[in-house]
Amino acid sequence: MNPSNAAHDSPHYSQILIALMQGVLYQENDVQLWPSLLLLQARVRDYCQQLGLELILDEAEGYAYLRQRATAEGEAALPRLVPRRQLSYPVSLILVLLRKKLAEFDTQAGDTRLVVSREQIAEQLRLFLPDTANEARLLDRMDTHLNKVVELGFLYRLRGQEQQFEVRRILKAFVDAQWLSDFDQRLKDYASHGAALGGEEA
Structure with a gap:
């Protein structure tokens, strides 16, 4: 055969x-x-x-x-089978921060698995979300955003450790090197956006 x-x-x-x-x-x-x-x-x-x-x-x-696949010039466009996802500001921000952490991890560690805690993500997230006196509400909303990131496949919740997450390496494809090269400016944009939101709910 x-x-x-x-x-x-x-x-x-x-x-x-x-x-x-x-x-x-x-x-x-x-x-x-x-x-x-x-x-x-x-x-x-x-x-x-x-x-x-x-x-x-x-x-x-x-x-x-x-x-x-991008439609070539002169080629008839086909209906989309892979839908575009409109991500909220907090979810986008979490992905950006995780991608930067993954890039830093790859240059410093020999391990291939990056594990982060809920507290670590929350600490970074607080820097860019609007100030609020209701810490519990912010953390509740953060869990909703984290669940969305897990659903999208960029975080994996460790079994038996609900507060620990593995960052899936496919995030490198979603947030590519060119996108990351503008990271500092994007973080400034996010910070400005967060300030503009004021007390609004994220």
């Missing part, structure tokens, strides 16, 4: 497509599908391209996901 044909007949092919359509496929979580994805990635790319999607695969970081 031709090895390439055997690869194409893999029972994991459909499972890979379904997993990617549902979200991010991680090497550490999808230990059975990951090797098959590496083997079948050319076929997966060709199939997804027909749907207007692009396979983003980072073998070094161990994740893969689909994003909407």
Whole structure:
């Protein structure tokens, strides 16, 4: 049997497509599908391209996901299969702060897993959110924002340690190096935005 044909007949092919359509496929979580994805990635790319999607695969970081492919000049635009997400100001801010922390972590630590606590995130977040006398309300809202970041797949809540989170490395793809290069200015913008909100609820 031709090895390439055997690869194409893999029972994991459909499972890979379904997993990617549902979200991010991680090497550490999808230990059975990951090797098959590496083997079948050319076929997966060709199939997804027909749907207007692009396979983003980072073998070094161990994740893969689909994003909407840019429409070429003269090409008819296809309906979006990957929806755009409108993120709130606090959620965007958390992602920015986590991305900076991940960049610093990568230059200083030998470990590949960055774990942060709820308190650490809250401490950074307080610097940019409007002042409020009701600390409990702010922290309650922060938990809502953290839950959204977990839902988006950028944080993973550690089992048995509800106040500890692993920062998922796919955040590096979402907030790229070019975006991070303007980080200081963006933080100033966020701080100004937070001040402008005054006592309004974030």
